[in-house]
Amino acid sequence: MVEPLLETRKLCRYFGGVKANRDIDLRVMPGSITSLIGPNGAGKTTVFNAITGIFAPTSGEVIVRHPRLGTRSIGGWRPDRICAFGLARTFQNIHLFADLPVIDNVKVGLHPRTRRGVLSAIFRTPGFLREEDEIHAAALHYLAFVGLLEAEHDLATNLAYGDQRKLEIARALATGPVLLLLDEPAAGMNPTETLALMELIRKIRDAGVTVLLIEHDMKLVMNISDYVYVMDHGELIAHGPPVAVRSDPRVIEAYLGPGGGEHGHG
Amino acid sequence: MRHLLRFFPLGDAIAAGRWGVVLSSVAVVALLLALPWLTGDPAAPSRWLSGCESRVVNVTLFVVVYAVLALGLNIVVGYTGLLDLGYVTFLATGAIVTFDLLLLVRTPEGLALRVGENAGLTGQPVFGFDGSIFVIMLIAGTICALIGLLRGIPTLKLTGDYYAIVTLGIAEIVFLVYLNESAFTGGAFGMKLDFAARPTLPWFEDGQWRWVKLYHDTGAFYLLALAVLGLTVVLSDRLDRSRIGRAWAAIRLDETAARACGIDVSRYKMIAFAVSGFLGGVGGALYAIWAGTVAAKSLDIWQSILILCAVVLGGMGSIRGVLLGSAMLFSLRELLRETISVGGLELRVPPEASFLVYGLLLIFVMRFRPKGLFPRGSGESVPVSVREEKELLAAPAHLYTLAPAEPTETGHG
Amino acid sequence: MTLAEIFSWPHVIDALTLGALYALIAVGYTMVYGIIQLINFAHGEVFMVGTYVALLAVLHTGMPLVAAIALAMLACMALGLLIDFTAYLPLRRRSPGVDAVSIAGLTAFALLAVAYFELGRREVTGLPVLLVTAALALIPLGLLVLALLSMAGRLGRPKGQVASDRLSALITAIGMSLSLQTIAQLLWTADYRAFPASALPAFFGRTIWTVGEPPHQAAILGKEIVIWVAAAVLMVGLGALVSFTRTGRAMRACAQDKETAALMGVNVNSVIGFTFAVGSAMAAIAGVLYAVKVGGNISPRMGYYPGVIAFAAAVLGGIGSIRGAVAGGLVIGITQSVGGGVTLWGLERLAHGLGAIGWEGGRAGLERLVAALAPRISAYDFAFAFGLMILVILVRPWGLFGKPGGKRA
Known part of the structure; x- marks a missing residue:
């Protein structure tokens, strides 16, 4: 059962x-x-x-x-x-990071499944750069999934209402x-x-x-x-x-x- | 190949084809390096070195030292969006720690400070070794990072004006401690670095390398300050354009959503406090060497406001803005000391009035350009060219976990 | 040191007097914060300006102190309105006209202050000084008229709301504080000044009662009684104003919900202006009495510490509450007066305790610390007040006497 x-x-x-x-x-x-x-x-x-x-x-x-x-x-x-x-969620009154570009909103969603910290960010270790590439690629895929790939460079706040909902869903999905x-x-x-x-x-x-x-x-x-x-x-x-x-x-x-x-x- | 490029400063901008950023950055660095030569005396044995004593270079150095501090404050104010009014604590601690280390001597009785009553003390200076300034900057930075963390523990849950007023309160308490515990700080009279206590740097002079003492008008100190500023800019930029920076942005823009995205808000605030404190401590060390004297009395809350003013003027969270804001504000401070002659009438802004300019600037900037004169850009944290993006979309995305491959253009999942 | 010494009459009287003064300043913070959720950093400067106005009135016209205080109150009410009009109002609503006028006025006033200073430095006298002084007086008057008109809604419709974020408002407040402080320094120099003894009623210095036994005997002076009575009367009056008058009701409505109040026909901006004016008048009285109490401390920076501490008092009592401000002021006053003594006493007890459990090293170390701290503990009096403020914000941000869940930062 x-x-x-x-x-x-x-x-x-x-x-x-x-x-x-x-x-x-x-x-x-x-x-x-x-x-x-x-x-x-x-x-x-x-x-x-x-x-x-x-x-x-x-x-x-x-x-x-x-x-x-x-x-x-x-x-x-x-x-x-x-x-x-x-467990990922969206909010009734949309909680997006309004001043961030669409793709960065999704990248924030990838946060819990990525690891690199302060030192690797400062020294740009190969591991850090590889992870950034993976984050970017995954973010693009999530945007494609909800159909927002075209809007990736826009600011979240400039999206139409329905698209903001979609973006919030993409961000939530990105947390895995x-x-x-x-x-x-x-x-x-x-x-x-x-x-x-x-x-x-x-x-x-x-x-x-x-x-x-x-x-x-x-x-x-x-x-x-x-x-x-x-x-x-x-x-x-x-x-x-x-x-x-x-x-x-x-x-x-x-x-x-x-x-x-x-x-x-x- | 892309990764190799990205490893170096400006590599991001080159990879993304942002040539304007690349060229202007190179131009600014070149100008700063050439500045002593440009202002130097052509007849002097070393035109570059003679230029280091010029007024223009002095003002530039002042700007550079404060720009390091302003970038440190920007980590908390600009990236996490918390108004830290107590930043002077780091400046003061960094400067005082630097002086304490430089004035620390080993006497037959043990370690002692050559401060105040002990000024006549003789003995072996503990940090008198050549090149100690790097060690000292690291120690000052680390101590300030620890203070930042300590101060973070009680203030973690606070936001908005309560965070501001608590940091102000803590800074006032620290100020009173530094003012009254004169054994470590020289108290109201402060401390002075004599020639013997000055740290040294290697310098190529008269055909050979040797160690020279650091003074505010020496080429060695100018280069040191520029190097520290350069590293600070690179560090700020790299943190900003990383997973950490995105977490900070998330906290700044919407704490609830940040938590819902799996960001441990306390942890990332603490990281910001530590980095900000570290930079404040390093900036304080630079300030100490630059000033040559440190008096607890002059390191009061208005220093916090002054640095905040530079950050606000330029644009919170924008490195370019903070740099330009510092340049405008702190060179303005020097310019205000100039006497302008108009038609036989000598005009001069009294030094007393300089804070009036800052006060009005804060009001006007907040009203007309609340994001600063050179606001933070709205671009992606990692700009990627169209070609690179195609490559990324084609490559396997391990982090994309939605199960059956939804037929996207690239067709995998 | 014993507790009896710490809470001896001189300290208690000092604490009560300070507390009364802090309460008077704190109402300005608490009322403004209650309505627009802004720490009006410039409130400490209002306090300072009020003191100077009274001082200059006494020195130059020889008017009696009571009249000088009344003048200072009027001046500070105007100043409070001006601060709101030039700095905060434009953040609440967009109105290009108000923007332009207030900025031009502020800038012109600043420039004139600089000019005034320069004329003095060059020892210029006569017509130029007269002109500059007249302009210095006229600009705020003109702005004041505009401020009143704008509050009465006669300056045309504002063009939309401004998304005024709290950080911007706070930074603006800091800027206003900085500007006012510098202007005061230009106009009146940074020297410390005091009310001349001849200007104060003889009653102020007279011992009214003597309390306690030697060696902790204390004289209650006339000025202390005046401070207590004035504070009590003013606070009761203010409480009545807020509780029973129409304006008071409008204020409370705005503190609850500005939008709804506006829908109910309350002129929100004039209520805010009124709040600034009332709080500023209180600060003016507090300033003069503070100068009378401390003596010889009038300077452009005199407002900063009492200002921040009074904000602490407002938080302590529960922001937005007038009764809370009184209680908070008293608690802060007591903390500041006896904090050092209590700390030393606590350390001594701790040393005894360590001795009792047989740790002589710890006892000796602590006693050395106490001995070293004792001479300079009084220099830390403000630190205890700040410490209490931090503690309250962390532990009970709704204040000692407020209820959780209320408005707060």
Whole structure:
């Protein structure tokens, strides 16, 4: 039996008295696209932040079964260590290095998998120069993967919105993740861009990277997800294959509200 | 072949075909080397050496010494984006350590400093050996790097104005210590280097190599200072255009994203503090030899501000900017001392007013050119020509780990 | 040294007086920081200018000290507005007109200060000096009018916002501080000066009470009482202003959220200007009283240490809080007065302890250190204040009396 790549057990995160997450149990299977959906304010990003170490979980466990590095409980690790362990993420409000060229953004992403330090940089040792070449080559390949090769010299801040999202994904992929966590990657995109993005996400999964996706727009994720978790008010209210979740009365209620449409899905 | 080229300074620029950078760099170095000859007395036995005593070369030397310091400050302020107001600590420590080492003598009772009451002390100077200046610069740099690390421990988590005010506070405390612990610093009166205590460098003179004492108007010191500046520029540039420099840029631009990219922010800040401290210590050693006297009292917080002013004026994070900023600011300081005669009216900016110019510069630069007069370029950390890029795309990329080969133009993965 | 000696009456009185003065300066920092998150480095220079204005008024017109202080307050309110108008306002919003005027004014004023200095150096008197002096007075007046107009929104719409990053603002503040200090040096020389004894009310030097027993007896002088009373009255008044008036409410709204306040119809720039003015007036009083307390310390650089220390007090009490500034000022004052003594006392205790556990070498070494430090420990008084500031920023950046999670750097 295949074990989940990422598993959270009774993950809780409180802010003072506010229980942003209560007893979240996620199981993300390797090679899948798993989605975490829910209305705005349901606490989805908090789950991401607790998993990726932006802040430590208040209680509960986060277990990662890395195919090469073994199984670890990563709850409370620093974000950079979690990233180096193979969990990369993007942000809902894009966090690019705005004043760096596109290619350097991706090169920063290659940081955890490269080694050369101060002295080899100062003396330009053969090893350093070789590594820089490898970094450059890999960065170009990642840009090609997301379709930004043409823009490599531009500043990140000058990219179109959709391209900024792509660049953030390329940067996250460059860290060499086994699991990619995407926080509302389609936010602010038009329908055409969204379709292309979904295609890209599939491509990432096919390239061997498991994807955990946050979306608040349910329709969007139903097509590409293998498995869906639904959150509301800090708790998981349903999970299952998309078809099952779509017809779950609790999900419908969370999205439409008991009385009908006033929540919408804005 | 490419790697061999890149090993040498300017190799990057040559490889990327940036001939403007190459030519201007060579021209500046040549001009600096030829400057004493240009300003020298043609009738003197050595026109070059006589030029070393000229006003122009003196001002240049002043600029060079402060440019080393400014580049050191630039590591923290320009690369990691933290406003260090306590940089004078490194300058003062470097200068004081240099003097302490040079004035350290071995007496029958043990080691002692020829400072203050002990000025008459006789004995064998410990660091009086020829060429000791290199050892001393290394020691001063290392001590300052350690201070940088020590100071980094409490300030790691701070950003913005709290980082600035804490570094300022630490610098003030260190200042008070240096002012009051006169056994090591000469206190309010300071320390002086006499002829005997001056370090030496080898020099070709009268047909033979011999050791000459270093003074601010000697050719040996001019070349030493230029060499240190050159090494500092190369070091800054190479760090900036490396994995380290990209990590610093990431921290400066977005700390959260830097962490999410697997960068250990504390570690890279510490590296910046250590390198910055090291350069500050080396610059302090140069300053000490150049000035010949060191008084703790004159190494106060305004020195920090002055150096910061050069960095800000030129452009934080831009080596070219910091160099030009230092050149403008510190030659301005000298120019302000000149008397200009306009229609019989003698005009002179009083020395008291020079800080007014710096203050206004800070305000105006921040308003109109917040990135400085010669801002940091927005180019890639490693510029690569189109041909090289094709080669790189064709070569296997071990770091590209996405599994099944997505059919890119080059077709591998 | 015993604790009783360290906390003896002379030290306590000194600490309270310093604390009261620091609190008066600190409110300027804390209010400005609370609203625009800027360490107004030039605040120490406002303090210095206020002192000079009062000193010159007393010396040249012979007006009574109270009137001189009132004049200094007015001058400093104007100066506070000017600093905001010429240095910080252009960073908050882009308005080419304001830019041009403020820069031309600043530059002209600087040049005139240089000219004034040069005329003095060449011992020129008569008409040129008169002209330069008049211009020196007129430029700030003109700028002030513009500043007030701009705050009232009469200078036309600003052209868009400037992405004012905090580092730029801080560097600008340092530049302003440097400029003001140098201008003061040009106008009034770097010599140390003091209020002439004849200008001060006789009451100031009189012993009002005597407290404690010999040898640690201390006289509470009239000036100390004046400082305490003035500080208490002003702080209570300021607290009332912020709590109960319309302007105070606008200030608190801006401190919470400038954008929302602006949407609710608050003129944010005029509130900021008002904050600068009020803080500066406090600094002017503090400056004069500080000069009266210390005596003979009026110089262009007098504002730097009290300025930074008062900022420390503001942080200590929780930035943005007026009550915090008072508490922080007192704590810093105490630290500065007794820090050295307590350190020596601690080292002595430690030496005893080492002796008690039988490490004689360590005891002797520490005692030698204490003996060596004792004569010059008072030179470190500011170091203890700085040390406390660093400690608080590291451990409780929200201040001793604030709550975590509030606004901070």
